Amino acid sequence: MSEILTSKDGKIGFITLNRPETWNTFNVPFARQLNDALIDFDKDNEIQVVIIKANGKSFSVGIELEEFRKGKSHKEYREFIKLMDEHNHTIANMKKPVIAQVHGYALANGAGLVFACDLAVAAKSAKFGTTAINVGLICLGPAVPLTRLVGRKRALEMVLTGEIISAQQAFDFGLINRVVDDEKLEEATLELANTLANKSPLALEIGKTGIYKMSDLEYHKAADYMSELFASLAATEDALEGVNAFVEKRQPNFKKK
Numbered sequence: 001m002s003e004i005l006t007s008k009d010g011k012i013g014f015i016t017l018n019r020p021e022t023w024n025t026f027n028v029p030f031a032r033q034l035n036d037a038l039i040d041f042d043k044d045n046e047i048q049v050v051i052i053k054a055n056g057k058s059f060s061v062g063i064e065l066e067e068f069r070k071g072k073s074h075k076e077y078r079e080f081i082k083l084m085d086e087h088n089h090t091i092a093n094m095k096k097p098v099i100a101q102v103h104g105y106a107l108a109n110g111a112g113l114v115f116a117c118d119l120a121v122a123a124k125s126a127k128f129g130t131t132a133i134n135v136g137l138i139c140l141g142p143a144v145p146l147t148r149l150v151g152r153k154r155a156l157e158m159v160l161t162g163e164i165i166s167a168q169q170a171f172d173f174g175l176i177n178r179v180v181d182d183e184k185l186e187e188a189t190l191e192l193a194n195t196l197a198n199k200s201p202l203a204l205e206i207g208k209t210g211i212y213k214m215s216d217l218e219y220h221k222a223a224d225y226m227s228e229l230f231a232s233l234a235a236t237e238d239a240l241e242g243v244n245a246f247v248e249k250r251q252p253n254f255k256k257k
Contacts, residue, residue, distance in 0.1 A: 004033035011197040020056025060110025085141035112142025129164035
């Protein structure tokens with residue numbers, strides 16, 4: 001059985017975490033297949049938005065604990081953990097927006113995956129936590145996107161206590177974008193994905209790239225960088241098409257040029 005399932009519907013690509021019997025815990029095949037699926041969709045010209053969802057009772061509860069009982073060497077753990085955290089790089093480097101559709105528990109590396117996604121929609125009953133501290137480990141990989149979303153004090157509180165928070169708290173902290181009734185989770189996620197899929201793919205790509213890269217720049221350099229990106233977008237055929245379509249009250253025909 002494949003650890004990760006993929007499918008497509010129009011401009012939307014779906015990645016389904018498929019280890020329901022283990023609550024979608026991360027192991028080597030799972031992490032590799034997840035990253036491969038993300039990269040494949042980013043290269044697929046038919047796909048404009050990617051949704052990550054999960055089979056079973058929960059989104060993901062982190063790395064499979066048996067992996068930490070195998071007596072790996074420091075070098076072996078270095079390679080293993082690098083793979084477990086690879087999605088932090090992959091999603092940030094993708095041209096296309098990635099949305100997490102979250103139900104049940106999203107804990108440890110599972111929470112980190114949600115935090116790394118560009119957007120997230122969660123069911124009201126969903127729970128989040130950087131819980132590795134509770135088994136003598138620590139959520140350092142998830143702390144990277146977490147800290148950029150909530151700031152250092154909140155991130156330290158979450159990582160050092162390992163407390164589990166509700167979907168509403170996660171929303172209040174800025175960790176997710178929308179909280180919806182459980183039965184409306186799929187509908188609400190698709191609604192958001194379709195909203196993005198109808199935008200200019202070139203504008204989405206430049207917008208995502210700019211927002212990620214400016215975060216590593218000091219204020220004035222970031223402002224100059226974003227101005228240059230905007231100028232490069234404004235000079236494209238798609239930008240002209242978008243403006244003309246709006247003025248002429250018609251649907252745009254974007255070509256990513």
